[in-house]
Amino acid sequence: MKIAVVGTGYVGLVTGTCFAETGNQVTCVDIDERKVEKLNNGIIPIFEPGLDVLFYRNVEEGRLKFTTSLIDGIKGAEVIFLALPTPPGEDGSADLKYILKVADDLGPILSQYAVIVDKSTVPVGTAEKVHAAIAKNAQVEFDVVSNPEFLREGVAVEDFMKPDRVVIGTKSDKAKSVMNRLYAPLVRQGNPVIFMDERSAEMTKYAANAFLATKITFMNEIANLCELAGANVDDIRRGIGTDSRIGKRFLFAGIGYGGSCFPKDVQALAKTAQDHAYDFKILKSVMDVNASQKSKLLPLIKAYFGGDLKGKTIAIWGLAFKPYTDDIREAPALENIRALLAEGAKITAYDPEAMDNVRNILGNQITYAHTSYAALDDADALVIMTEWPLFRTPDFDKMNLLLKNKVIFDGRNVYELDQMKEMGYTYYSIGRETVKND
Numbered sequence: 107m108k109i110a111v112v113g114t115g116y117v118g119l120v121t122g123t124c125f126a127e128t129g130n131q132v133t134c135v136d137i138d139e140r141k142v143e144k145l146n147n148g149i150i151p152i153f154e155p156g157l158d159v160l161f162y163r164n165v166e167e168g169r170l171k172f173t174t175s176l177i178d179g180i181k182g183a184e185v186i187f188l189a190l191p192t193p194p195g196e197d198g199s200a201d202l203k204y205i206l207k208v209a210d211d212l213g214p215i216l217s218q219y220a221v222i223v224d225k226s227t228v229p230v231g232t233a234e235k236v237h238a239a240i241a242k243n244a245q246v247e248f249d250v251v252s253n254p255e256f257l258r259e260g261v262a263v264e265d266f267m268k269p270d271r272v273v274i275g276t277k278s279d280k281a282k283s284v285m286n287r288l289y290a291p292l293v294r295q296g297n298p299v300i301f302m303d304e305r306s307a308e309m310t311k312y313a314a315n316a317f318l319a320t321k322i323t324f325m326n327e328i329a330n331l332c333e334l335a336g337a338n339v340d341d342i343r344r345g346i347g348t349d350s351r352i353g354k355r356f357l358f359a360g361i362g363y364g365g366s367c368f369p370k371d372v373q374a375l376a377k378t379a380q381d382h383a384y385d386f387k388i389l390k391s392v393m394d395v396n397a398s399q400k401s402k403l404l405p406l407i408k409a410y411f412g413g414d415l416k417g418k419t420i421a422i423w424g425l426a427f428k429p430y431t432d433d434i435r436e437a438p439a440l441e442n443i444r445a446l447l448a449e450g451a452k453i454t455a456y457d458p459e460a461m462d463n464v465r466n467i468l469g470n471q472i473t474y475a476h477t478s479y480a481a482l483d484d485a486d487a488l489v490i491m492t493e494w495p496l497f498r499t500p501d502f503d504k505m506n507l508l509l510k511n512k513v514i515f516d517g518r519n520v521y522e523l524d525q526m527k528e529m530g531y532t533y534y535s536i537g538r539e540t541v542k543n544d
Contacts (some may be wrong), residue, residue, distance in 0.1 A: 275307025329537025424492025
């Protein structure tokens with residue numbers, strides 16, 4: 107099939123590349139000339155494990171192309187994916203200006219029947235708005251379908267190629283046939299393609315992310331209670347995670363969720379509830395708890411240094427909102443760095459992938475180390491913000507030589523308490539007892 111993908115962010119580039127991998131002819135369209143030039147020169151603008159192998163193979167074999175021209179990109183396409191940003195507005199609602207602008211542009215240039223697919227995460231009723239925008243100037247038949255993505259950054263390629271399920275919202279039998287044919291190679295193992303109406307498909311994405319964000323936040327609340335009651339959140343996680351009704355995923359306590367999906371999707375669903383005069387109390391609590399959880403370590407850091415951080419050098423391991431990505435959107439690390447800087451601290455940070463993105467935002471306000479150990483050199487304390495695997499088994503003897511004080515503030519519970527006691531560290535974590543090195 108010939109496919110067009112409008113937008114080359116995380117979702118668009120993974121979508122286009124993976125559909126090319128299943129034998130389709132894919133053209134990705136983006137108005138950013140510099141980004142398209144990089145892609146045409148073989149430079150992938152995002153870090154996503156496994157994407158490079160598929161990207162280079164399909165570019166070389168001529169199945170994956172890039173252009174800034176919408177007219178050229180959609181020419182002959184049976185399916186046109188809209189994978190465009192939907193950033194949160196001031197009131198928390200998803201901003202549809204990019205999607206509706208492309209919809210306006212599509213109407214007069216459609217030359218044959220096509221299925222227009224909302225791949226972006228969009229509020230309930232967006233498919234109808236997109237259909238109306240295209241219909242104003244369209245001279246041919248078309249359908250608008252909702253096909254939300256469920257990709258996890260860091261394993262997005264695997265998620266796309268081996269989906270748990272595919273959700274498709276359409277009332278059109280013709281569109282259903284096209285989408286069935288498109289996804290057939292990806293669901294050969296029997297994972298379901300679930301058809302529903304457009305509004306239900308749009309709500310499904312928000313409901314899924316809001317539920318997962320709630321699960322994370324619930325465990326963070328349990329962790330906070332554990333600290334007061336003298337319990338260990340890791341034991342509780344194992345105790346409830348083995349219950350098949352609950353499941354073991356998204357039960358790890360920490361300093362809150364971030365990224366491109368959970369924060370804005372929870373806000374958008376709360377705004378949808380507000381628009382329908384429904385008081386969604388659980389979501390309000392999720393947002394409030396997550397906001398406070400992100401800064402949970404700051405009072406502990408200040409207290410350790412007697413309330414004065416002026417001139418203290420804080421080493422930070424991890425800048426991305428989670429491992430295996432360079433995405434720093436809503437990352438707890440950024441909020442903590444700004445707060446520490448405001449207190450007069452100096453920051454030396456290391457992350458395997460996200461430092462360039464942070465540098466684009468913070469510039470030279472902090473120091474960027476070339477290795478995790480370089481970040482520790484002459485630092486007064488270590489703060490862990492992202493649970494990258496390489497942080498789990500460091501050379502503690504080397505760390506002891508570099509750190510001024512044997513103190514770690516761990517926002518992701520990377521180390522075991524017994525290990526920290528044995529190493530002689532003062533160790534603060536989330537939902538567990540504090541290890542004191544007296």
